[in-house]
Amino acid sequence: MENQDIFRLSIGGQAGQGIKATGLLLAKIATRLGKHVYTYSEFPSLIKGGHNLIQVSISKEQVFAPSKSTDFWITLDQNTLNVHLAEFQDSCSIIFDEEKNYDFTRINKKANLFPIPLSKLSKDAGGSQIMSNTVALGVAIALLGADLQIFKDLLLDEFGSKGEETVKVNQLAAQNGYTYALEHFAEKKKNILFKEDVVEQKIVVNANDAVALGAIAAGLQFAAIYPMSPISNILHILASNQEKFGFIYKQPEDEIAAINMAIGASLAGARSMTATSGGGFGLMVEGLGLAAMTETPIVVIDGMRPGPATGLPTWSGQGDLRFVLHAHQGDFPRIVLAAGDPLEAFYLTMQAFNLADKYQTPVIVLIDKNICEHDQSMPFFDTANYAIDQGKFTTEKEAEFERYKLSADGISLRSIPGSGNFFIANSYEHATIGYDSEEIKDINSQMSKRMTKLVTCAANEDTSPKLYGPQNADVTIVSWGSNKGSILQALKDFPNVNYLHLTWMSPFPDKAVRAVLEKCKYIINLECNYSAVLAGLIKEKTGIEITDNFLKYDGRPFFPEEINEKLKSVLQK
Amino acid sequence: MFYKNKMTLITDLTTSCSPTWCPGCGDFAIWAAFKNAAVAQDWNNLNTVLTAGIGCHGHLLNYVKIASVEGLHGRAIPLATGIKMANSRLNVFVFTGDGDSLAEGGNHFINACRRNHDITVILHDNAIYALTTGQTSPRSPHGFKSKSTPSGNIDEPISPVSLAIASGATFVAREYASHIPQLSELIVKANDHKGIAIIDVLQPCVSFSDLYTHDFYQQNTYYLSKDYDATNQTKAFEKSLEWGEKQIPLGIFYQVEKPSYEDQIIQIAQRPLVDKPPTKKDLSEIFKKYS
Incomplete structure (x- = not known):
């Protein structure tokens, strides 16, 4: 971004190589140094093989979104070079295993190559091939000027429960990489990962974490969730914390059972929830009406992914808005909320339980894969102002x-x-x-x-949307869900653009939305779906027709660079 | 039958609604048998909840003054298991039908059996879809002519008794609806059983089927002998396959002691989940893992 100094490091390799875990380690190291981080990952619906990537964006200021290019690469397979060719920044750095014969000829940009005996250093530490990623991260933090001890401390925190030996091997692997880098490439060391003067304690979380933690904090008593991408991590967190906090998580036989069990538990007096993605929500539709007809409180999380049927299980989309607003026959009241980032996911989930109890009807919280699985640094969630209201x-x-x-x-x-x-x-x-x-x-x-x-x-x-940026602007972007991050990131370069972010979809804040939009000089509606469903909803509820719909439905989120270009083209008109 | 006390009277169970079942319907008998059991066992609004799916059976909830949930077609079992997990102190009854639990809700039936939830399932088995005016059900025999199978049913029927035994239910029994005292006693035994209890209740549909009539059941059912071993799953399964002229066994096919699902949830070992209201939780320990 033009107005923010962001350093981006990407790790690419095969599924099963611990790509995401390594990225998260780096994110936590940077956070402990007082930086802000945003992680972005891409992976197919596979467990082994296939290509995985995680990009960690690091900055002194808050980072809201991924970037299209990367400064520093850890490439653990040839595919990283093939698939992401366009994302290699000029004069980028590339760490790779010198024993592997990767083909770098297609990278037509100046690149600093760091051939490292990753496999050998990993074996020297007593680890297996899979620990090459820890060695590589040791190399990276040496080249970026971080202190090794902070990495070692983190490995102790992360692997302590797995025993002393695991910690020792990991720490040795990190040290081997770190030492090798300083012995062979000391002159190329940069001062990027230095400790900031002020280090606030932060958490690195995604919306799946936030929903699960928000539910627990709000006094969840019963959850029945059938596994489905991208929300399975919600159930993993709930399952592993149920005994500690005294609630019950049940894995049901299908999503129909999930919602009916949750309704049963709620009828019996327990704060209850379920979670799924669009396909599972399809099965829950009849249960939604049962909750509404019997006036039973229930919280339903829909983590959106693109496409009908199986679609794109591990990618992001926003095609479910109209579905959750209208699902089921007949008329009944429903509350629909949409979170734009993990922080909103946390607070909206907590609020959803009170709303469900107060209005005795289903509350649906929409999240999308782009926030479900992308971790960001943020202050500890504050629950001081929350009070349980059972209505x-x-x-x-x-x-x-x-x-x-x-x-x-x-x-x-x-x-x-x-x-x-x-x-x-x-x-x-x-x-x-x-x-x-x-x-x-x-x-x-x-x-x-x-x-x-x-x-x-x-x-x-208070259902009103939030306006970011100046009250009066040349261009107003209106959007919802995870697009918030990339929009806020792009807005840093445009002082004359503002952003209207909606979190309440039902009841729809028609007066508040109309009040903002009818004063706008130029409106862009931005969404990750084919049909511009929010624009349709706005027209239905306010009469305002938005003609400039900037849409994307390829499973990838909007990148700030794309919004930047769009704004430039609109402002030049 | 053992009478616990006289706290709950039959009149306490009476509601303002009159049954809408056809005269002669087996549901009247099941209704009577259940109410007798409730009076004997003092099942009331302090200790019991009823659930039902959709079908003629489901109307029963309107005629018994005990708090209840009329759910969706086929979904009474997951509703009931959700209730039981949340409040394990309640006696939880599921009234369901052959269409309800063997067609629409088949998956729930199988999975509840294998999990051994501590609930009692009373399956109103009339081998036809009656509320929708007479179509073939999963209990209708091969060749059965109905509005949906005018040339005869091509599907083979399934036995809920066999299915329950195969799925791991720990109490599986069958009665004929009009044996009211015996059915009452069986319902009490089923509720006393720790774990899931399935009772297949044979009943005629007097309006849409002249196949399985009162006469048919009176002439062709018999009770399992006193020396029948109900703890042998293989033998029980074999017995459950018996069906024909003078060949329809009644009684407890299978019963074994196993921990119920609810017995194995540590969180409710001391008291039911809903004994305490929801409380706000402090997450500061968990947050440390994310930093």
Whole structure:
């Protein structure tokens, strides 16, 4: 970026070579030095073989997005050179295993080659071939001027639980690389990874971490989640923390069971959630309506990936917005939120549990792969201001309990089986106690009661979008989800451009969006889908038609460079 | 049958709704048998929850005054298991049908059996889709003529008893709906059993099928002998395949003691999950792992 000094290091190799783990180690080293980091990874839907890449962007200031080119490479296979040829920056550095005969001839840019006996140094440390990545990282931090001790300390923290021997071998591998680099390339050492004057303690997290941690912090009691990319890490984190925090994670037989189990647990009085990607959400659709009809609180996370059917399992997309807004037959109230980064994912997840309880209806939180799996540094999440709100809820026996009693705000007192209160949580249309009813007055009053909850929600909650940048600008970008990062990154170069970021999709903040957009000189709607679904929603809710839709649906996120070019072309008109 | 006390009276279970089942429907008998068991065992709004899928059976929830959940077609079992995991103190009953649990919800039926959730499943087995006015079900025999199979059913039927035994259920039984006292007793035994209990309840559909009638079941069922060994899974499976003239066994086919799913969850070893309200959690220890 023109206005920010960002150093980018990429590690490329085969799936199974520990590419992502090595990138995360570097991210944590940089964070411990007081830097800000953003990691970006690309990988196919494979476990072994295939090509994996992680790019770690490091800066003194916050980094929001990946870059199209990289300054420093650790290449652990020939494919890194073949696949990413265009991303090698002029005068970039390349660390590679000197025992491998990689073909560098296609790189037509000036590059500093660092042939290192990675396999040998790894074996010398008592490690296997796979530890070449640790050796290479030792080389990299030597060449970038970092202190070896900080790497060794991190390896102790990361591998301590695996035993002394594992720590020792890893530390030796790191040291072998570090020493070799200084012995052979001391003159090429740069001062990039120096310790900043002020080092704030930060966490390196992605939205999967954030959703799981947010759920735990918000008092999650039950989760049923069927594995699916890109959200499987949510269930991994929940599964490994359930005994410590006392909640239950259950792996169900399918997504239909997932949502029905979560609804059952919620009906019994437990704070409950499920999570999936678009295909799994397709199976959950009937359960969504059950939660709404029985007025049962439930939080559903949809981690979006591109395409219908199996699509592109390990890539990112934003094609599910209309799907989650309309999924299921008939009319019912639903709350739909969309997170733009891990921080928002954390707070929106926490909020989602309160909203589900208060309005007794499904709350869907949209995230996309681009934030699900890309770790960023940020301050520790602050939960001080959060208070659990279960809304109108009792476990006590009521004198005259009517589960679906009519009320002005549409919300009735909720209770649980075993409380002594009789009710039928009924998927059929029902009267106030829950008995089946086909009486016109019950049909009309219950439908109206349910739908009123959304009006109550819109009135009580702050659903407004956030405007980044100047109040008045030559160009306004409107978008949602993970595009936020690349847009904010690009905006650093454009003082006369602002960004309207939406996190509430239902109830839709129509007045607030109209108030901003009707004053704009020029609007670009930016989305990772084919049909510009947000632009359609904005038109439906505000009457404002956005004609410049900047769209991408190839599974890759928008890069700041692309937004930069787009803005330049618009501003030159 | 053992009567725990007289806290719950039959009148306490009465609701303001009148049954809409056809006169002669087996659901009346199952309803009566369940209510008798509930009175005997003092099942009420402090200790019990009922769930149902969609089908004629599901209407039963309107006629028993115990808190209940009418779920979606085929999905009563995952609902019930979610409830049980959240509040393991409750007696959890699933009313379901042959279409509900063998077609639409087959996957849930199999998986709940193998997990041994501590719930009782009462499967209203009329071998036809009745609520949708008479189509073939997974229990309808080969050659069965119905609105969906006018030239005769090509599919072979499946036995819920065989399926439950094969799937690892730890209590598998069959009764004929109109044997009301015996069915009540069986429902009590099923609820007392630790782990999943499946009761296949044979019932006629008086409106849409003249195949499996009251007469048919009265003439062709028999009780498993007193020396039948219900702990032998292979023998039980073999027995479950028996079906024909004078050849329909009733009783407990299979019962073994195994820890239930809920017994094995450490988090609820001391008390049910919902005994405590949700509490905000401090994450500072976890955050350290991310730095």
